Amino acid sequence: MNRLLSLLLLIAASIGAASAAVTVGAARTGEYVPQLKGKRIALYSNHTGMVDSTTHTLDVMLREGLNVVTLFSPEHGFRGDADAGEHVSGGVDPLTGVPIVSLYGSGHKAAMDEAMGNVDVVVVDIQDVGLRYYTYYCTMLELMNSAARHGKSVMVLDRPNPNGMTVDGPILDMKYQSGVGRLPIPVVHGMTLGELAQMINGEGWLDDKATVPLTVVPCEGYTHSTRYRLPIAPSPNLRTMRAVYLYPSTCYFEATPVSLGRGTDTPFEVYGHPDMKGYPYTFTPRSVAGAKKPPLLDQECHGKLLTDITDDQAIAMGVNLEYLIDAYNALGIGDKFFTQFFEKLIGDPTIRKKIEQGMSADEIKQGWADDVARFKAQRTPYLLYPL
Numbered sequence: 353m354n355r356l357l358s359l360l361l362l363i364a365a366s367i368g369a370a371s372a373a374v375t376v377g378a379a380r381t382g383e384y385v386p387q388l389k390g391k392r393i394a395l396y397s398n399h400t401g402m403v404d405s406t407t408h409t410l411d412v413m414l415r416e417g418l419n420v421v422t423l424f425s426p427e428h429g430f431r432g433d434a435d436a437g438e439h440v441s442g443g444v445d446p447l448t449g450v451p452i453v454s455l456y457g458s459g460h461k462a463a464m465d466e467a468m469g470n471v472d473v474v475v476v477d478i479q480d481v482g483l484r485y486y487t488y489y490c491t492m493l494e495l496m497n498s499a500a501r502h503g504k505s506v507m508v509l510d511r512p513n514p515n516g517m518t519v520d521g522p523i524l525d526m527k528y529q530s531g532v533g534r535l536p537i538p539v540v541h542g543m544t545l546g547e548l549a550q551m552i553n554g555e556g557w558l559d560d561k562a563t564v565p566l567t568v569v570p571c572e573g574y575t576h577s578t579r580y581r582l583p584i585a586p587s588p589n590l591r592t593m594r595a596v597y598l599y600p601s602t603c604y605f606e607a608t609p610v611s612l613g614r615g616t617d618t619p620f621e622v623y624g625h626p627d628m629k630g631y632p633y634t635f636t637p638r639s640v641a642g643a644k645k646p647p648l649l650d651q652e653c654h655g656k657l658l659t660d661i662t663d664d665q666a667i668a669m670g671v672n673l674e675y676l677i678d679a680y681n682a683l684g685i686g687d688k689f690f691t692q693f694f695e696k697l698i699g700d701p702t703i704r705k706k707i708e709q710g711m712s713a714d715e716i717k718q719g720w721a722d723d724v725a726r727f728k729a730q731r732t733p734y735l736l737y738p739l
Contacts, residue, residue, distance in 0.1 A: 374580060377509035377546070377569035378402075378409040378477045384507060384569045385416045391472040396424040396455075396495055400479035400511075400584050409477045409509065410448060422467045423452045426478065426491045455491045464494065468502045476508045476545060479586045481596055482515035484524060484539050485532040485603060485697050488586075489548055493534050496552060496566075497559050505565035510546035510736070512571055512580035514596050518542055519728055520670030521600065522720040524699035532696055538720070538727050539671050539699065540600050544736065546570060551734040568736065575738045579663075588642025589619035597666035598658060601675060607694035610679045611637055611653050615646030623675055624655020628682045633657045655679070673703075674713040 377384070378401065393413065395401075401409040413420050423430055423445055430445060430452050443452050453467045454460060468474075474495050480488045492508075499506050521539025535548075535557055543551065546568035553563045574580065585591050590599065595618075602620045605612035613622035615637030622635055631654040637646040656675070680689050690704050698704075706716050 373573045374512055374578060375572040376403070376511050377571055378412065378511075379404070380509075380569055380572065381412060381416060384475075384509065384567075385413075385418065387507070387567065388413075388418050388473065388475070391419065392470060393418055393420045394422040394424055394453075394467060394471040394474045395420055395477065396426070396474060396492065397477045398426055398430050400582075400586050401477040402584060405583070410445075410450070413475075414448060420448075420450055422471055423450050424464070424467070424474070424491070424495065425452050425454050426456055426488050455494065456487070461494070461498075464498050465502070468498050468504060471504060473505045473507055474499050476506065476549070477511070478545070479511050479582060479584065480513060480545050481582075481586055481590065481599065482513040482518075482540060482542060483599055483603070484521070484535070484537055484541060484699065486599075487531060489545060490531060490534045492545060492549065493552060493557075496549065496564050497562070500558050500562040500564040505567070506549065507567040507569065508546040508549050509569050510544050510571050512574045512578060513542065513544045513576075514580050514582055514593070515540055515600070515667075516542050516544065516574075516576045516578070516580070516737075518600075518667065518670050519724050520717075520720075521724075522698065522700035522703070523723040523727060525701060528695050528699055528701075530696045533699055538723060541727070541731070542576060543731060543734070544571070544574075547731070547734050547736050550736075551731055554734055555730075570736045576735075577739065589614055591619065592621070593663055594659065594661065594666055595620040597663055598661070598669075601666075601669055601672040602658075604673070604676050604694060604697055605679070607691045607697055608676070608679065608689055609647075609683070609685075610655070611635075611646070611648045613637070614643040615640055615649065618657065618659060619643070621658045622655060623658075623679055624653035625679065625683060626651050626653055628654045628679065631655050631682075671717065672713055673707070673716055677707055677713055680707055 403412050445452055453463050476492050478488050496506055518540045519542040523538050524533045524536050553566055590596055599620055602612050605623050610623050610625045613619040616635050634652055634654050636652050637648050
């Protein structure tokens with residue numbers, strides 16, 4: 353075995369050990385099972401809610417004799433196999449027979465409120481990735497609002513944030529509040545869902561500044577500097593840790609004509625367009641599971657593959673608009689490059705103008721440095737883990 357391979361295996365082993373040393377909240381049954389005995393439970397989770405490689409939190413709850421009466425499922429569905437933005441209907445979990453209420457799609461708020469009348473406590477156990485436009489926390493916020501309206505309590509079984517070492521990007525201008533941005537937080541907020549739930553309560557971010565009775569079962573062995581490797585892809589197109597780390601920099605292509613690789617083997621790790629001539633790398637989006645109708649379907653795209661970027665490099669970049677600026681310049685179509693969705697993703701009305709004026713990624717990043725510093729101070733009382 354050559355020295356390079358030996359080194360790579362050693363690094364992989366050390367990273368794996370760091371992840372293995374973390375105990376997620378759902379595995380700490382002694383902390384939450386006694387509190388849930390005799391209560392009607394609604395579990396907000398999906399395929400990521402695993403206690404170990406074979407056991408879902410739902411299985412643990414049922415095995416412990418807890419009364420789980422409802423499952424709330426987010427974008428991508430309870431089993432995590434729906435496309436981004438695809439309508440997800442409710443139903444019954446075929447493995448357990450527990451009714452599922454979908455919280456993604458039309459009519460979900462009425463269904464959520466109706467279900468809330470039959471429960472005592474909402475338990476949140478889902479793997480987030482720490483980005484403002486990742487929708488799992490938005491669903492948690494809606495559940496907290498509904499619980500507050502109906503006099504119910506909320507418990508978060510906390511999980512690590514794989515981007516928990518980073519805070520970057522502008523704070524959301526709330527006039528751009530949407531399904532991909534619900535709170536005045538930076539693009540990369542660096543908080544776990546448990547920490548964020550505490551901040552939602554503490555900062556008066558629920559409707560009418562309400563609060564909800566909240567319990568957080570924290571992880572053990574986690575700090576914000578822990579390099580936690582996700583054991584399960586959190587959604588169909590975030591398949592690798594590199595994609596998770598690049599997500600703060602590549603997601604903005606969703607608001608442009610440029611493909612970010614949905615329908616390829618490297619979603620969020622590539623970008624390109626048929627008219628971006630002069631790039632040596634090409635790819636063609638296809639209809640695949642998790643991306644049935646990807647942008648630029650069956651069209652050969654010219655662009656850049658980002659798989660040579662290391663995890664350390666991607667993490668250090670934080671929110672890096674270099675790729676977006678490169679594609680903007682390559683297409684040369686001016687303001688037609690952006691849709692209105694861009695402001696919802698980036699959360700700041702000035703960023704588009706700065707790109708059009710020719711500012712560099714580093715210059716633009718300096719513009720939100722005060723936002724980052726202010727948010728770091730604001731979130732401090734709600735942090736559960738060392739930095």
